[in-house]
Amino acid sequence: MSENETATGGRPGRGRRPATEVRAAVLTAAGRILLDEGLQALTFDRVAREAGASRTTLHKWWPSPGALAAEAYFARSRPVLDFPDTGDLRADLIAQLGAFVRWLKEEGAERPVSQLVGAAQLDPGLARAFAEEYGRPRRELARARLRTAQRAGLLREDADLDIVVDQLWGALYHRMLVLKAPFDASVVPRLVDHALHGAAPR
């Protein structure tokens, strides 16, 4: 098989697609399977079939179905991760975290992300893929918005932005993964106020 045939995913008779298009189709199919049916359903065979790509291509691009799942999850959740920047940090954080909670609780993302983080604890390769393809890019998006706020004087100069990320999104993961405590978007304003102003008397 030539390089080109591999990259285009081998759909004979339907013309060669550029690699970026095949890649996008694979991520879309993987994201759909992950969200609708969960991590167990996501195999290279199934994704290749639904994306009209070859298994060889998938094996070449991703070390494991878990790694593909992690990247597909990031691609699929990408629109939910965008930050408004209205200049009102509290409102923007509430909007962003609220969208994240609805994505988890109403749009079906809680199961796949729990499964991905769960499986990652038993599979170091998946842990690396999930952190690299989702966790850290996602943290970087949040950090960028917080940095803008810090430059505008809305966060203290010595605030540790990584800790702020841990205390906003990490707090939600804690309830979801460790405590298995129910929550909805109504917790978000309190969570943001705690992250901004703390629990001690002012």
Place this chain on the structure above:
Amino acid sequence: MSENETATGGRPGRGRRPATEVRAAVLTAAGRILLDEGLQALTFDRVAREAGASRTTLHKWWPSPGALAAEAYFARSRPVLDFPDTGDLRADLIAQLGAFVRWLKEEGAERPVSQLVGAAQLDPGLARAFAEEYGRPRRELARARLRTAQRAGLLREDADLDIVVDQLWGALYHRMLVLKAPFDASVVPRLVDHALHGAAPR
């Protein structure tokens, strides 16, 4: 087999042990296996053998090896979870979280707790057991210390103590499970200061 033989774990010729003693021996053996070798090594067979108990007893007391592992993890980590109460909330939180980080990073608890939380995402029974046997009792211990501080006026009356727990311990779980970002006890004072005073200008 009589009720009593079952409860004493059936070690013929060595005398009958009271059920509480058998239970303690089982939890000790399970905790040792979990910490030394990880979740995969913890089977009813292995624990029964090492604790001198019968498999029947174990099956009767725990629905699954995972549920036993969750309770054993709580029993084993119990001493690390205790709170000093010196009246200085910041110092007490730093001492407690510092002990938790050392327990994870230096005493080998990171692997088993990650495995337990991980496996729980793929096994609802284990998720329930882990939340009931570890996550929530652990949160209750933290909440009790925070409540004392709140009554003493060291936390605001309207502070949400569950959120404070999420923003202290949950932040560490976030780094450990989701970001796979390295950390050590040096992060703890900053984490506590953020939870107490927030990231916004005072």
